[in-house]
Amino acid sequence: MNKVCVIGVGHTxxxxxxxxMEWKEFMYExxxxxxxxxxxxxxxxxxxFITCAEDYYEGFGIFDEFVPDQIGATxxxxxxxxxxxxxxxxxxxxxxxxxxxxxVAIEAHSKVSxxxxxxxxxxxAFDPVFERxxxxxxxxxxxxxxxxxxxxxxxxxxGSSKETERIHPYFLAGLEMQHYLRKTGTTEEQCAKVVVxxxxxxxxxxxxxxEARIRVEDVMESEYMFKPVKSLDIAPTVDGAVxxxxxxxxxxxxxxVDPIYLSGFGYCSETxxxxxxxxxxxxxxxxxxxxxxxxxxxxxxxxxxxxxxxDKFSYKELQHLESLGLARSGxxxxxxxxxxxxxxxxxxxxxSGGLLGxxxxxxxxxxQKSLEIVTQLRGHAGKRQVPDCEVGLAQSWRGIPTGxxxxxxxxxxxx
Amino acid sequence: xxxxxxxxxxxxxxxxxxxxxxxxxxxxxxxxxEVQYSWSVGPAMSRFLEELKNGKIVGRKCRxxxxxxxxxxxxxEHCYGPTDEWVYLKDTGSVETxxxxxxxxxxxxxxxxxxxxxxxxxxxxPKHGFMHYFGGMKPEELHIGMKVKAVWKxxxxxxxxxxxxxxxxxxxxxxxxK
Ligand SMILES: [Zn+2]
Numbered sequence: 035m036n037k038v039c040v041i042g043v044g045h046t047x048x049x050x051x052x053x054x055m056e057w058k059e060f061m062y063e064x065x066x067x068x069x070x071x072x073x074x075x076x077x078x079x080x081x082x083f084i085t086c087a088e089d090y091y092e093g094f095g096i097f098d099e100f101v102p103d104q105i106g107a108t109x110x111x112x113x114x115x116x117x118x119x120x121x122x123x124x125x126x127x128x129x130x131x132x133x134x135x136x137x138v139a140i141e142a143h144s145k146v147s148x149x150x151x152x153x154x155x156x157x158x159a160f161d162p163v164f165e166r167x168x169x170x171x172x173x174x175x176x177x178x179x180x181x182x183x184x185x186x187x188x189x190x191x192x193g194s195s196k197e198t199e200r201i202h203p204y205f206l207a208g209l210e211m212q213h214y215l216r217k218t219g220t221t222e223e224q225c226a227k228v229v230v231x232x233x234x235x236x237x238x239x240x241x242x243x244x245e246a247r248i249r250v251e252d253v254m255e256s257e258y259m260f261k262p263v264k265s266l267d268i269a270p271t272v273d274g275a276v277x278x279x280x281x282x283x284x285x286x287x288x289x290x291v292d293p294i295y296l297s298g299f300g301y302c303s304e305t306x307x308x309x310x311x312x313x314x315x316x317x318x319x320x321x322x323x324x325x326x327x328x329x330x331x332x333x334x335x336x337x338x339x340x341x342x343x344x345d346k347f348s349y350k351e352l353q354h355l356e357s358l359g360l361a362r363s364g365x366x367x368x369x370x371x372x373x374x375x376x377x378x379x380x381x382x383x384x385x386s387g388g389l390l391g392x393x394x395x396x397x398x399x400x401x402q403k404s405l406e407i408v409t410q411l412r413g414h415a416g417k418r419q420v421p422d423c424e425v426g427l428a429q430s431w432r433g434i435p436t437g438x439x440x441x442x443x444x445x446x447x448x449x
Numbered sequence: 450x451x452x453x454x455x456x457x458x459x460x461x462x463x464x465x466x467x468x469x470x471x472x473x474x475x476x477x478x479x480x481x482x483e484v485q486y487s488w489s490v491g492p493a494m495s496r497f498l499e500e501l502k503n504g505k506i507v508g509r510k511c512r513x514x515x516x517x518x519x520x521x522x523x524x525x526e527h528c529y530g531p532t533d534e535w536v537y538l539k540d541t542g543s544v545e546t547x548x549x550x551x552x553x554x555x556x557x558x559x560x561x562x563x564x565x566x567x568x569x570x571x572x573x574x575p576k577h578g579f580m581h582y583f584g585g586m587k588p589e590e591l592h593i594g595m596k597v598k599a600v601w602k603x604x605x606x607x608x609x610x611x612x613x614x615x616x617x618x619x620x621x622x623x624x625x626x627k
Pocket of ligand 1: 516
């Protein structure tokens with residue numbers, strides 16, 4: 035059957051703020067670079083366009099309508115996936131597999147610096163009846179029919195001095211990390227080592243924004259935000275846009291490009307009941323199973339040469355590696371300490387710097403991770419190049435409070 | 450054959466009143482999201498808004514499709530390439546289409562209808578312009594193809610907004626209409 039190939043990638047620089055560009059121009063830059071990389075004209079050659087975006091992150095109702103111009107899709111088949119970039123890749127994959135489309139472009143971005151109240155948007159994603167009121171003023175019990183906060187005591191913005199009066203929605207990471215450490219015997223110091231590694235890797239990634247030379251002590255001494263999560267355990271948000279162009283194998287041959295194959299993908303969502311659902315990234319487990327099956331991977335630890343996993347929080351990298359079946363429960367931290375997760379190790383993980391080093395780019399996470407895998411498989415990763423990599427995995431999680439994740443498998447050879 | 454329905458045409462019952470909600474007879478939950486944004490407008494819109502302050506309308510030219518585009522953008526959505534140069538346009542144009550609104554934002558009937566429409570700006574390519582209000586005329590005078598001119602706010606009141614133009618009014622031969 036029709037194999038699906040990556041024929042082009044493009045991205046902007048990643049920056050904590052991008053006041054010099056409008057979000058449209060930002061998206062245009064990533065897409066134009068991807069089309070040039072693929073050697074195609076989007077106005078003629080691309081059959082279908084997909085953007086992955088969430089209205090509240092953007093600040094537009096029906097953001098889909100604002101997409102076509104800057105991605106080359108005016109008066110062309112175009113649609114938006116409300117999900118991570120890998121969800122978009124999956125949709126494109128299916129469009130090509132049906133034989134209906136030959137070339138599909140997928141774009142995802144974060145222009146989170148335009149969003150002044152990120153914490154409130156995260157909170158807005160909590161269940162309004164049962165879980166959102168927990169974020170109301172602590173001393174004031176919430177009951178049906180009463181606002182969680184009043185005009186007299188309005189909810190402070192993130193970073194405001196009154197923030198301590200109520201709980202920040204990221205406390206969920208504290209709950210999960212606590213559970214993870216207890217269950218696996220992993221320590222806070224070991225999680226701190228993830229931060230040190232990823233910020234170090236970011237030095238060798240020209241587009242990363244949060245590279246730093248820090249020590250484990252620096253992370254350990256950074257203040258507790260949601261114990262056991264400390265401030266340096268959290269990936270700061272960043273602006274960035276990525277575009278990936280997929281094509282059928284036949285089309286890729288016609289174009290004469292040397293493709294990387296998208297050999298499998300999977301996605302999964304857990305129940306939204308925060309207190310009932312699992313705390314061990316079950317979404318990643320199921321998504322990986324689907325992707326492995328599609329790509330014909332039987333022994334992931336042996337067959338996969340490089341991985342980019344979601345590290346919006348330091349412990350998430352270790353937890354995700356275990357959920358993906360790349361380490362046994364509690365083993366990820368050992369692999370990390372043995373240097374196996376380094377660029378030169380046996381399971382290079384987040385060579386791009388991960389989200390801790392690049393920045394949390396929201397719905398663009400999956401494409402940023404895919405971009406790194408494709409760059410590595412192409413052998414274009416420069417100083418951070420992993421030698422002889424044939425099979426790579428990109429994984430994303432939609433962040434707090436979601437239980438949604440996706441996995442994509444890229445290979446040098448078609449499967 | 451269609452099965453006979455055992456259901457009555459309308460179920461008997463009592464309508465929920467506002468009172469029931471106020472008196473908390475009905476369980477509900479309330480939330481007001483506090484979402485705030487501050488969008489960077491980028492080079493094209495920055496210049497456009499800045500020029501409005503000066504009482505000028507500026508567009509961008511795409512040399513490939515030869516369009517003069519207003520409102521300006523840094524890339525041409527048809528050619529999918531960067532636009533090439535800034536072009537000053539007139540503050541006159543013609544009515545592309547219009548509507549006469551008898552309702553306000555809350556859908557209440559208003560006495561003086563609001564005249565709204567699209568103006569194609571002189572100097573830009575055909576059908577390039579923007580949505581705005583019309584004034585200085587009776588509703589029945591407004592028609593497609595009508596020549597109109599911008600009425601600007603006094604310079605000191607302009608703030609770099611599309612509302613620095615109050616509305617478009619008819620152009621009469623031999624000068625501005627009173
Ligand atoms: Zn053009």
